[in-house]
Amino acid sequence: MPIADLLGRLGFQPVRKHGAVLWYHAPYRNDRSPSFKLDTSKEKWFDFGIGEGGDIFTLAGKLIPSDDFIRQAHYITESMSLPMPEVKGTEYQNMAGNTEPQFSNVEVLPLRHYALRQYLAERAIPFEVACRYCKEVHYDLRGKRYFAIGFPNAKDGYEVRNRFFKGCMAPKDTTFIMAGNEPGSDCNVFEGFFDFLSAVTMNNDVAQKDNLILNSIIYLRKSTDLLARYEHVHAFIDNDEAGKKAVQMLKEILGDRVVDNAASYFGCKDLIVFLI
Secondary structure, three states: OOHHHHHHHOOOOOOEEEOOEEEEOOOOOOOOOOOEEEEOOOOEEEEOOOOEEEOHHHHHHHHOOOOOHHHHHHHHHHHOOOOOOOOOOHHHHHHOOOOOOOOEEEEEEOOOOHHHHHHHHHOOOOHHHHHHHOEEEEEEEOOEEEEEEEEEOOOOOEEEEOOOOEEEEOOOOOEEEOOOOOOOOEEEEEOOHHHHHHHHHHOHHHHHOEEEEOOOHHHOHHHHHHHOOOOEEEEEOOOOHHHHHHHHHHHHHHHHHEEEOHHHHOOOOOHHHHHO
């Protein structure tokens, strides 16, 4: 995966080019002069502003931020709208040469399938809550027909979930849901749409405020301009090291208006686990 492709998908373009070397403003910090060097022939980067560099995984670790390799891999695959299925043995060998999901014959319907109702029940989400925000999507993938819960984003793409698959129908983006016709004073921020559905299930007042569902933690930094409009920003991010770093980054940018709500699901990784 070329690093330049990843940066481009995230919205970062080179400021100048010299042969195989591209120069950027560092994508994970405020960088007034372009000090981020990418050597496309070696697929290595170096940030002269902080004296650090590496490959695509170390870059993902700076962007999340996280030192965990699996989280870095998920970050890259989600950014590029690639699936990262949980597979074993020869299944992986069979899929390794065909990693990009080719969704075709997509059909969007009201949420109704019994199997999806069961899946929601397993996650303690009432069917009527899911119906407010989700669709049922049917699609062809690798020569077979599937169906799943589809959660729409701002670019008419879908986060796709069922018991066996987690992916995205491109384009990938955040989902912003306003409670009224104008922005309110408070906005809730959720890492994923099941976190959001869990919060609405536990407290319907959540739906009375504006809500931003990131659909991936990678969109948090790029959402700060939107969140800066609000007097209070309530963060419901994963209760782990990476989540804490993400909230700290948000506080550094937006200050005291950011409220970390992780304590409300203390002892659990996220709102989904807490609800179940």
